[in-house]
Amino acid sequence: EHVGLRKLFTGPESFTPDNGFLIGEAPEVSNFFVAAGMNSLGILTGGGVGSVVASWIVDGVPPVDVTDIDIARLSPFQTSRPYLAERSVELLGRLHSTGSWPHSTPATARNVRRSPIHERLEQAGANFFESSGWENTAWFAPDGFEARFELSYGRQDWWEYHAAEHHAVRRGVALLDLSAMSKFLVLGPDAEKVLNRLSGNNIAVPVGQCVYTQWMNEQGGIEADLTVTRIGDERFFLVIAESFHRRVETMLRRSIAVEDRVYVTDVTSGYALLSIQGPDSRTLLSEVTTASLDNDVFPYFTAQDIDLHCARGMAFRMSFVGELGWELYVPSEFAVGVYDRIVEVGHELGLVHAGMETLESARTEAGRRDYGLDMENTDTPLEAGVGFALDFEKPGGFIGRDALLKQREHRPYASRLVQFLLEDPEPLLYGEEPIMMNGEPVGYLRSGAYGHTLGGAMGMGYIEHADGVTLDLITSSTFEIQVAGERYPARASLRPMYDPKNLRVHM
Structure with missing residues (x-):
């Protein structure tokens, strides 16, 4: 009679493959809106979700950034029972533990989607992370190196290998597998x-x-x-x-x-995408194809069908890292052979494999925007x-x-995207750090990476100013980025700090 009564409610909880909500218009059915997959946070977030969905239905567009919650971000295969059985159990724990740490990636339901050259990349020392079910390369390490993932906002033990990849893009030639695109x-x-x-x-x-x-x-x-x-x-x-x-x-x-x-x-599965980037990319590819890669025959931002060793494919002269380079679209069944030839002739040129960490750092230096980070549906x-x-x-x-x-x-616009470079080379940036202008908060970083060429952490974020964001405002103001409660002086620019005239892609 002294025990008392206690109520316990139990019920099923919905966990999505990436711990993001499932909100928005269903891709399969027009005007059918979904608000589900709250990952055990439905009571806490229900009011906000209802407001967003209601505005989306009435106005035709969402009132907030929906990059991480739009139902259209997921693919049909991610509804399979085996996939969800593995992933959902892990994500319950990740939601309250490691999920928000830099470089953290799920460990379950892996190797579901792989590039045609996945095994070759594995042999080359690739460390992979998961993106939309794809195994994407994060960075490469030499034989015998075993990475230890640490819950840290500091430099990981593979930092020096990533830096070497970055410098290869800027000074030599690098190969990036972008087949997941x-x-x-x-x-x-x-x-x-x-x-x-x-x-x-x-x-x-x-x-x-x-x-x-x-x-x-x-x-x-x-x-x-x-x-x-x-x-x-x-x-x-x-x-x-x-x-x-x-x-x-x-x-x-x-x-x-x-x-x-x-x-x-x-045709995503029909083509591997091998990106060859860097000042020596023309020299390397000239040993893989008989096509002329000279500027007058193959100018920047053009495409051609060319021979690639024993195969044929499409070559697009473009660069997300701000260097001379080509993106090769190779039919999947020919991808391994073309890759092997690139590696063979690249050996004498010091070809380096590079991962997405380097793609991110190089594109940040060059001021290239990444949709979902630097731009989204409200910009x-x-x-x-x-x-x-x-x-x-x-x-x-x-x-x-x-x-x-x-x-x-x-004009001038009250909100503009600005590039920042910390003057102190030690702190790192990951995005969402507050931007301070003349001591007052004016926005936050959308993305962050390390500019190994420019010598400091970099990021891009929107500055908000009622009278408009102008070049004069940028040059006459002092900026700081707040990292873990401490403010660090930063340079700010509306133009890319690396190669502002975009000359290197035209080499």
Whole structure:
């Protein structure tokens, strides 16, 4: 009679493959909205989720960044029972332990999606992390080195190997496997019309021309960031980061009217993507192909079908790291042979394998934007500094044009993306650190990496200022980035601090 009563409620909890919510319009069914997968946080976050979904339904666009919670980020295979049985148990623990630490990646449900050259990369010392089910290379280490993952915001024990990869990109030549990137083939007499309606840039270009563009919503917010390459009169090749595969595919298919003669094919699995980057990339590839790679024959941001050792593939001259380089799209069955030839001839040139840590550090130095970090659905191209990829005068316009024209009338913009470099070489940046201007908070970093060439941690973040963010404001102000409660002086720039005139890609 003295024990008392205690109530205990038990019930099923929903855990998603990446601990993010499942919110938004279902890719499979228009106007069908989902609000689920709260990962045991439904009571805590239910009010906010309801507000976001309600606004999304009424306004047609979400009022907040939905990169990590959009239901379209996940793929159908991630609903399989074996996959979820492995992953969900682990993520319950990760939610309250290691999930938010830098470089932390799930250990279960791995090796589900692999590059055609995965085993070769493993033999080369690759350390992998998981992205949208793909095994992506993070960094490479020499034989005999066993990495020890530490829960730390400091330098990991593989730091020096990552730094060597970065320097190889800047001074020599490096190979990066980007096969996880999503790839779509868009065909048909009306393909140009449909793509031009979606794209801020002009897709009506000659065959062989690559186009960098964004897709916007009606309010001018960026929904996708991609390249569109015209590979034939009625053939276009689209490349997008793997995390936005279903979003882009859904936007594309929903934009095709019944009368449009357009056909969309997902060719992601059909091609390996080998990126050869660095000042010596032309010298290396000249031993792999008989095609001329000279500037007058193969200029920057163009594409050609070329021979690649015993295979043929598509070569796009472009660079996300800000160097001379080519992206090779190799049919999957030929990928190992082409890779082996690249490694063979690259040995004399000091070819280095590089992973995504180096892609991130090099692109941050070069000021290249990463969608999902530096840009998302509540940012506009004008705020993000990619207004050069908008063609307001092209026939037919594009989705979001009117909203962006209205914003352009109110310059200077109250929010602009700025690049930062810490003056102290010791602290590291990972993103979300507060930005202080003249001692006052004005924003936070969207992304962070280490600029090994420039000698300090770097990041990009939006500065908010009611009177507009101008060059004069940037140059006349003092900036600090707050790291773990301590403020560090930082340089700020609206232009890339590394190669601001973008000359190196034209070498």
